[in-house]
Amino acid sequence: MGHISSNTLFRALTATSNLGQAAGDYENKPCTKVVKGTIGVLTLGIGYGIFWLCEHFGNASPKIKEFRAAAVELHHQLGSASRELGVGAYVTITTREGATLTFSELRDGVQIEDESTGEGYRFLRGKTLHGIQEQLAKDFLDHPRDYEEFRVKADPDPIPVVLGHRTMDGLIGKGIAYTAMTKNPSDVELLIREEEKAIVKPPFAEIDIHRVKIREFNLCPLFRPKRGASLTKDYSLRKAPSMRTMKLDMSNVILEKHQYGELYDFMVIHPELINLTLNLSLIRYSESASMAVNKGIKLPLFAIKNLHKLEDLKLQLNNMSNLRERRSSIFRSTIAALKNLNKIKTLKIEMEDWGEIKDAMSGRTDNEFIEILDSVSKLKTLRHFSINIAGNYGLSSRGLDNIIDKFKEFEQLNSLELTIGSNEEKHLFGLCDTLKSLKNLKIIKLQADTHRWNSTSQEKFRKALDEIRARGATVMLL
Known part of the structure; x- marks a missing residue:
């Protein structure tokens, strides 16, 4: 007991x-x-x-x-x-x-x-x-001996030390951050002090970030690198055998093809990765910004196929509705990446503003989302799934019905977070029927707009959610 x-x-x-x-x-x-x-x-x-x-x-x-x-x-x-x-x-x-x-x-x-x-x-x-x-974390550092036996079992390098953000020439603000680990709590102050000294020693490439065991690496440039610049050199993108977590946020920049290739190389030399966040979202909707995106943007997606130990993946592909034919290659690369996630437990996909309005007639966006969900449904180790498909004007009403029905195949899930961007009653009541069929779901998070409904419909929707809660599931309406 x-x-x-x-x-x-x-x-x-x-x-x-x-x-x-x-x-x-x-x-x-x-x-x-x-x-x-x-x-x-x-x-x-x-x-x-x-x-x-x-x-x-x-x-x-x-x-x-x-x-x-x-x-x-x-x-x-x-x-x-x-x-x-x-x-x-x-x-x-x-x-x-x-x-x-x-x-x-x-x-x-x-x-x-x-x-x-x-x-x-x-x-x-x-x-x-x-x-x-x-x-x-504070209690661990205040009482290291009390936690020692448990931390050693959980992680051979137990004490986390956030070594802070780095700035590069031509960049302002957040550029790169990483977390190191040390076995001895008394080393924490020493590591921080050494890193504070290193900050004032430009250029960044001369700082050997791999002299301590790097567990987590976070790259997020705020401005586009100079033409012809090498990310590998500027950001010291070298192999760190102890790295298990990587976050690459390229949402603020559009890279050249060889720079996307450098991200590909950096990812594939870390096959031991367990956690990965890859953000390739675009932040601008103008035609010129879309045309500036080259075919190399799909290369980091190709790299995921080589990361066979991934357990936690967050993939952000928002605001790509204007990419036209390049969107197709990004989509195919995403499908190929999903098919190789043999150990994945947690998956989060964001595809807000993915399809164009004219796609609603051709069914292109409908078919793409169905194919993605079909690939995800076959991931037998998956337990926690989150997807955001809001703001897709290319998604037809019939297509959304098919997507909701597709979720009936996700019997392996313990938790589901869904943002669909629809306030139509038939879609949300259909979603409730689908969720009732998933008996293993313990946690459900829905983002839906019901404030325009009449009181009768809102009460009916509340009762539908209560039926799901009655079987022991936690339901959150965001």
């Missing part, structure tokens, strides 16, 4: 320090206090001491240990680079004793759901998932 529950996590995370100790400081019920006090008086205190020993070694101490193991797992889940924290985000952990706890960030705080014991929900008012992540 497990020793921790949502109450334990609530008690610990509301403490200001020493979270493990707070997890073990539970309050006895009034009747228990009366019994203990009575026995203590009758036995001149000996009985009370025996009670204390039994509680300490039989309940409090195991509770503290189990909490610390759960805290390490929670911090690991929150630290995934491809996981976006904020309202609507959630993480699920399993304790050493098999209990399943889900942390969901709502507008006013974080909700903890204990699916194993049926204790219901506890609410951390005013908290955020990011704040909990920082709270746990």
